[in-house]
Amino acid sequence: MNTPPTPAHERPADGSSVRIGALVPLTRPGWVEAGRHLLAGLELAVREVNDAGGIAGRTLELVVRDTAADPRRAEAAVDELAGLGVVALAGEYHSVVARAAALRADALGLPFLCSSAVLDALTDQPTRWVARLSPAQSHGWRIYADFLLDAGHSRIAVAAQPSVYWASGARILRDHLAPRGGTVIELDMSALAPTAVGDELVHHGATALLLLAGHPEPAVSIVKSVRRDRRLPEILIGAPAGQPEFAEWAALLGGDGAGIPFLRYLPERLGPLGARVGAALRERLGEAPSFVAFEGYDTIAVLAEVLRSRGADRARVAEAWPHVAVEGTRGPIRFSRTPDISLWQWAWTSVHVVDRDPEHLDRFRILHAG
Template sequence: MLNPPQPSRADESAPIRLGALAPLTPPGWADAGRHLLAGLDLGVREANAAGGIHGRPLELVVRDTAADPQRATAAMEEFDALGAVAVVGEYHSVVARAAASRADALGLPFLCSSAVLDALTDRPTDWVARIAPAQSHGWRVYAGHVLDAGHRRIAVATQPSVYWASGTRILRDHLASRGGTVVELDTTARTPAALCDALADLGVTALLLLVGHPEPATTLVRAVRSDPRLTDVLIGAPAGQPELPSWSAMLAGSGAAVPFLRYLPADPGPLGSRVSDDLRGLLGEPPSFVALEGWDSIAVLSAMLRHHGTRRADLAASWSRTSVDGSRGPIRFSRAAGTTTWQWAWPPVHVADRDPAAPDRFRTLSAGGHP
């Protein structure tokens, strides 16, 4: 094995800066950002406790995107000016897309931790890689679960967004090819009561929430759960809103039995269990898969920096040569079909919900699914 590139003498003790993007304030999903940042922070602490990168500590420079693509673009410019060797993070897909496009233009490696929109850039690029699965992969698994549960007439409650439009298209294409139908209900044009009327009139058996959290998702759940006409209608949330503690805190028992996607293995293994325990200590609550995505991102970049040095171009050239034991399984990057970036293909995917008998407990509804 070739010896990894060594820093110049002048840089031997200087911190290695990593930019970090996360939604930490509204209208971003701050809960998701808090978990993502906890995972990133734990990964950096552990890397530095193990001696850093050839004796140089990692330094995480965090910027709040607040779900705003323009803030992400500005942050990427700032990271570039600060000499960051790479950038990690982000949860919201439209924000990650803006960051990825700017990373490609700047020649700044970006490892997207948690956003899933298939095409993060308009063209293939070596500057961007992703830990989270592509939306089309996970959402097809979810659509298969809905069909297996016996649902053929399905409504989706939507908001205007590239991400939600992409999700609607994936669900419609996958369900239609297997005898299902999808009716789209725009929540910006209907009150919750009017949406319930439409569900009753259409005779659907499942409503999938392709909307933001906490609003309008929580209001819609309460409206459907309290409507006696819709007692047998399944509520689903493929984007994973029920994963974070705020869902249960706001909805209690009404938020149970809402199937969603989790990017976790059926068996976490020793490393996953250890990382989860450490994250629980940092967060004061059970960590979500979003927190583990953050930890895995730092594990990947730490390995790349140790073996390939701190030059941006060298890092961008090393995605396909990187193999890391992540908290949720071995991580390797390839060019997955339909994506424009380097991709871990694939993180573990399963469908889960919160147990009606104990809303703080999760149930695995289907594991090891395939699109």
């Protein structure tokens, strides 16, 4: 596996470190930019923990493995990290990969705090080993559906690729919109070229198109094609999964990438901790940090507090989930059991529907609050 070197400040001096395994997509076909932001948040928090004395005087060490958006690779990484003696797992962005990791961690009795994946069913059965910071997909995407209805959209097309995650998103939208008079029209992007999407939108009379497709492709090509279709000047293009959050989106699409609403898990205003961490992340990344970077930081903040109070024992870490009370960058973090969610869930961080301002591409406008 391609593994980045462990930064010097995170290496144990005497072999007595407390080790946390980090699962991060760092190479294609993984969403590399999301992985880079996630890792920046994880690493910043580890550095701050160690600068403050570590875990009872022991260095906190991050052992990073690149999942590359591959579930099998993630399963192998979980096995390897368990064998290396990590006390817990952290991270992952891609939902299907996080599910594979969660199932394996549950089987091995290895605590896993998932940073950023939203798929509701990360495990098949209730588990005491897995907890999650990011909102469940059903929570966020229902908020997005309400935004669409409030904006006057009832005939909504989804340009979808085959995936458990995209299929789950389409089902959530359909189930939430149908009782309220909304219709979801599925366009199968495994059989449809991006240049043909406009014809389908016209044929079905859709007023909104949602990108349930990978980044950068085919999402970028779909946006370019639809933006240039003179038959669709008023069409709303949306991306509930958050593709426009990252700077690469604006770099690839310019003005075409503005005005595309997506889900963002940040409060309207950060508190003192969030502002301080945001400034440090900006310096580390060389660009504005995404909500994914804050998720990474909060993951380590939670695990460090658990390790300080419970010690570096896997079973005791898992037992701590219902007792967590940590001030995160985006508010107080506590875990609870949520209906139809099989793991310990932070319910909920702030959820907003935002877009990039067409007049200032580096600014975001809040369109709807959940």
